[in-house]
Amino acid sequence: MEDFTYSRPASLSDAVAVHGNADDAMYMAGGQTLIPVLKQGLAMPTDVIDLGAVWQLDGIAVSGGTVTIGAMTRHAVVAASNDVGRAIPALATLAGGIGDAQVRNRGTIGGSLANNDPSADYPAAVLGLNATVVTDRRELAAGGYFDGMFATSLEPGEIITAVKFPVPEKAGYAKFPNPASRYALVGVFVAKTASGVRVAATGAGQDGVFRVTVLEDALNDDFRAAPLRDVTIPEDNLMTDMHADAAYRAHLIGVMTARAVARANGRD
Amino acid sequence: MSNVKIGDSLKRFEDQRFLTGRGRYVDDINLDGQTRAVVVRSPYAHATIRSIDTAAALAMEGVLLVVTRDDWQREGFKPMPTKSAVKTNADGTPLKEPPRHALAIDRVRYVGEPVALVVAETLSQAQAAAEAVEVDYDELPAVVDPVQALAPGAPQLWDGIPNNLCIDFELGDKAGTDKAFAEADHVVSLDILNNRVTAVPIETRGCVAAHDAGSDRYTLWNASQNVHANRDTFAEVLNIAKEQLDHIAPDVGGGFGAKNSGYPEPVLCLYAARRLGRPVKWINSRSESFLSDTHGRGQTSRVELALTRDGRFLALRTSTVGGIGAYAWTVGPFTPTGGSARTQGGPYHFPAMHYRGRAVFINTAPMDPYRGAGRPEATFQTERIVEYAARTLGFDPVELRRKNLMPPEMLPHKTPMGLDVDSGDFPLLFEETLKMADKADLAALRAKAEGAGRKFGFAIAPYLECTGGGPKEHAGVVFNKDGSIELAVGTSSTGMGHETALAQILAANLGVDVDRIKFRQADTTATPLGGGHGGSRGMEVGGNAVKQAADEIVELAKPVAARLLQSETEEVEFADGQFQAGASSVSMNDVIEASLDSDKLPDGMEPGCLDHSSVFERGVISIPNGVHAAAVEVDPETGVVGFLGYWVMDDFGKIINPMLADGQVMGGVAQGIGQALLEDIVYDPDTGQLVTGSLMDYGLPHADEIPNMEIGYYEGAPTKKNPLGVKGAGEAGCVGACPAAVNAVLDALKDYGVTHIDMPLTPMKVWKAIRAGGKHDPHGLLGDAA
Incomplete structure (x- = not known):
């Protein structure tokens, strides 16, 4: 690991200020990806800005059909939240299936979304639920937020502060874990909303999370699992690696x- | 009397320190003035080294030394020797053993091969400087598949070694086997891959090396399974007497064979320690471990079975190609040749057998023993071809096996592979295992799986293997005035519990309390010789050395007891910790105490007269055997396999400590299941780069993937090959697990016509096999190369 300057500002404005004055700074929002990346020398920032003390970024609120989760809220907290469990149980289930207990106790929703690992779980929920990513300077709709593998439309120094999830009529998440890493080889978040069905797949696409429109069309006609057997999923733009080729x-x-869908319909 | 006896599930003494973070591993050792070393490794699978420029690295802060090929050649250091038990081709010529230097001299031949060693004041300085060593390479074509490496036109790793062939070995009766095949009613033939895997011990390799210029003596603390043999190798390379090197393995966190051989890094650190006059520490990272630890298995075999019309086995014929990496390493050529030949055919009666094994150089990390080293391969080959015969010829797999097991009255029996099978009751263990599985109600398990849309499969896999490793072992016992008893053995526990089991043997045989015993192992200063860890030899050779020492101590103690009993030595008998002469008796405890007190000793005996060392030598290797059975469910939508039950009956002869034996079986089964379903070392076929370079891609089994196991032991046929009557328990678990797991999955897939899938049976491979139905080329791996 290369040397870097570590700071732990107590407010959002301080964090942004430190970032602005540094040569090549990275925010740390849990560090579950960043620390291994630093140790392997794959990133060599001059400054690491730990957001762990920015308390205004932590917490969950439900009001008026929206679940708002602060960016520094840990996966374990989302998984255990009664508010999330009542409003969007699939989201709590998703959070409870990320990594292992240690990762869930350190990793945060904001960190996950800023990193946008193509095999991470949260991007599927954000895109599937058509959530809004709130930053220190604007609000980004899910469709405009993700910008390919490990890429987002965040600007340099921009910090995610919260994610606003509209509560759907029903939703479900199912993950097929990579046999080695247990990241999502394929993870699919399905949400039935007043404006239609959304299906978002993570782990599978060469450009990261994406909506599967053929499945959305089928489910808009008939929101049941059984008819999906006849739908052919295009292999274009899907990843191939030693664990799964595009066809699989x-x-x-x-x-x-x-x-x-079965889970969303209460049949597991 | 002792507070323990053989057969007690004595709890492990070592667990207190292991579980409370107080173990002392190599990385816990820090010496005054210690420096840190980092290895510069080849980024290419095959390349000529044009030049190495160390100037920039040497100019960096804290950098003390960069060792390169120039140092190695200037010092005249020797190559590291191959110690394969098989060194002769079928035609009588010797195998090819190209020089293996600790540092690449003119060419690199695998990604990760050491090219230089950088030593600095701190680890981060050494890491930074390692990046600054400028090596100019000329890349050459690489080959990583052993079958391709044999083919005409393949890249050649060594000048003067045509077709990359290290050794072409044969065992058995070729003419008799060919005749049996020609006359057989049925013949089945199948290419079988035994996938390449690596051990992934939880503690990576590492060492601390020190040199004392005044005495010209070296000390090496090293995460090794085999300190004596490694010491001899390192001394040979460095042109020093082996007495100049003290080699100590402190607590070692797992080995499984991967810490068995003489690696380059410790010898580089010993040299650097001498050059610098300061201790040098080197700890392998996990990523480097995947590149630089020895790998195991990696065999492609054509296996053929000849049967009569009614299913009697007539002959077994196997031709194996094993990729051993770029060098003949320490015992690398042995595994695909003699190691896999010996136990061919398992516990079945085969009138004729023939085995051909070719070890082939490829541009990969080296191959050396991995838990079982040939016996798991042989068992897998045998059990797969039997299952394949049953499936394709229409025999019931259970009946076909039952019909061909050697009956107990056939023993002792020398197999066509020359294996001396002395004891056991294979049909009994087979039926007992089936009963264990039946008790679990297989029909109910099937109904439940099918009700959930899954396919149910069951398989039973008898195995027969053998022990191995160093035949000699030393046990030394010292009695202290404070009541403690020191026991030093040349075996090497990497976590399996020798500290407990060997103390248990000493205590039970001497008739003293086990808590008095202080255990030392894997230390060349404590034991003059030792065979380390390997070949399930811990109890078989180490345990018998301890028993022999205890028995001899009893004899030494009889004169002392006689004086206390006012009797004659010849009249003294010993049993259960008591010396008896006529009506009076005295305990071993009292005799030990007297032996340390000159006033209580007979004339001519000195205090400490019971201190004793003994060397046990194994005559003939023993034959652990048993039966595994597995019930699985397969999700046909995804190809995911889950276990519904797992049953094992083992014949390890006499069981010293059932709890420790259980641990060995469970760990072995977990490793076998890992290989069967998940683990796979994959190199890019074009570039020779390691694809599975981390735990993100190399699939180790997780705890939730390993089933609960029901384990039983048969102690009705202890071997007479050694005084304890033990047969070796350390590797059997992974010998039986691969065939049990794979055949159970294939049973689950029989409705789809699937007859074979090569390991690992990952979800994608299972799903693709279902989609392909019965379409499978049985000779697709070897083609004409068999």
Whole structure:
């Protein structure tokens, strides 16, 4: 690991100020990806700005059909939250299935979304639920936030402060874990909302999380798992690696979608 | 009397320190003035080294030394020797053993091969400087598949070693086997891959090396399974007497064979310590471990079975190609040759067998023993071809096995592979295992799985293996005035519990309380010789050395007892910790106490007269055997496999400590299941880069993937090959697990016509096999190369 300057500001404005004065700063929002990346020398920032003391970023609120989760809220907190469990149980389930207990006790929703790992779980929920990513300077709709593998439309120094999830009529998440890493080989979040069904797949696409429109069309006609067997998922733009080629991933998107729909319909 | 006996599940003494973070591993050792070393490794699978420029690295802050090939050649250091038990081709010529230097001299031949050692004041300084060592490479074509490496036109790793062939070995009766095949009613033939895996011990390799210029003596603390043999290797390389090197393995966190061989890094650190006059510490990172630890298995075999019309086995014929990496390493050529040949055919009666094994150089990390080293491969080959025969010829897999097991009255029996099978009751263990599985109600398990849309599968896999490793072991016992008893053994526990089991053997045989015993191991200063860890030899060789020492101490103690009993030595008998002469008796405890008191000793005996060292030598390797059975469910939508039950019956002869034996079986089964379903070392076929370079891609089994196991032991046929009657328990778990797991999955897939899938049976491979139905080329791996 290369040397860097570590700081732990107590407010959002201080964090942004430190970032502005540094040569090459990175925010740390839990560090579950950043620390290993630093140790391997894959990132060599001059400054690491730990957001762990910025208390205004932590917490969960439910009001008027929206679940708002502060960016520094840990996965374990979301998983255990009664508010989230009542409003969007699929979101609590998703959070409870991220990594292992240590990761869930350190990792945060903001960190996950800023990193935008193509195999992370949260991007599926954000895109599937059409959530809004709130930053220190603006609000970004989910569709405009994700910008390919490990890429987002965040500007340099911009900090995610919260994520606003509209409460759907029903939703479900199903993940097929990579046999080695247990990241999502394919994870599908399905949400039935007043404006239609949204299906978002993570772990599968070459450009990160994406909406599976053929499945959305089928589910808008009939929100049940069984009819999905006849839907062919296009393999274009799906990842191929030693654990799953594009054909297998395409197949798993269908299977995981069916399982997510079954869960949304209360049949696991 | 002792407070323990053989057969007690005595709790492990070592667990207190292991579980409370008080173990002392190599990385816990820090010496005054210690420096840190980092290895510069080859980024290419195959390349010529044009030049190495160390100037920039040496100019960096804190950098003390950069060791390169120039140092190695100037010092005249020797290559590291190969100690394979098999060194001869079938035609009588010797195997090819190209020089293996601790540092690459003119060419690199695998990604991760050491090219230089950088030593600095701190680890981060050494890491930074390692990046600054400028090596100019000329890349060459690479080959990582052993079958391709044999083919005409393949990249050649060594000048003067045509077709990359290290050794071409044969065992058995070729003419008789070929005749049996020609006359058989049925012949089945299948190419079987035994996937390449690596051990991933929880403690990576590492060492601390020190040199004392005044005495010209070296001390090496090293995460090694085999301190004596490694010491000899390191001394040979460095042109020093082995007495100049003290080699100590402190607590070692797992080995499984990967810490068995003489690696380059410790010898580099010993040299650097001498050059600098300061201790040098080197600890491998996990990423480097995947590149630089020895790998195991990695065999492609054509296995053929000849049967009569009614299913009697007539002959077994196997031709194996094993990729051993770029060098013949320490015992690398042995595993795909003699190591896999010996136990071919398992516990079945085969009138004829023939085995051909070719070890082939490829541009990968080296191959050396991995838990079982050939016996798991042999068992897998045998059990897969039997299952394949049952499936394709229409026999019931259970009946076909039952019909061909050697009956107990056939023993002792020398197999066509020359294996001396002396004791056991294979049919009994087979039926007992089936009963254990039946008690779990397989029909109910099937109904439950099918009700959830899954496919149910069951398989039973008898195994027969053998012990191995160093045949000699030393046990030294010292009695102290404070009541403690020191026991030093040349075996090497990497976590399996020798500290407990060997103390248990000494205590039970001497008739003293086990808590008095202080255990030392894996230290060349404490034991003049030792065979380390490997080949399930801990109890078989180490345990018998301790028993022999105890028995001899009893004899030494009889004159002391006789004086206390006012009797004659010849009249003294010993049993259960008591010396008896006529009606009077005295305890071993009292005799030990007297032996330390000159007033109580007979004339001519001195205090400490019971201190004793003994060397046990194994005559013939023993034959652990048993039966595994597995019930699985397969999700046909995703290809995911889950276990519903797992049953094991083992014949390890006499069981010293059932709890420790259980641990060995469970760990072995977990490793076997890992190989069967998840683990796979994958190199890019074009570039030779390691694809599975981290735990993100190398699939170790998780706890929730390993089933609960029901384990039983059969002690009705202890071996007479050694005084304890033990047969070795350390590797058997992973010998039986691969065939049990794979055959159970294939049973679950029989409705789809699937007859074979090569390990690991990952979800994608299972799903693709279902989609392909019965379409499978049985000779797709070896083609004409068999």
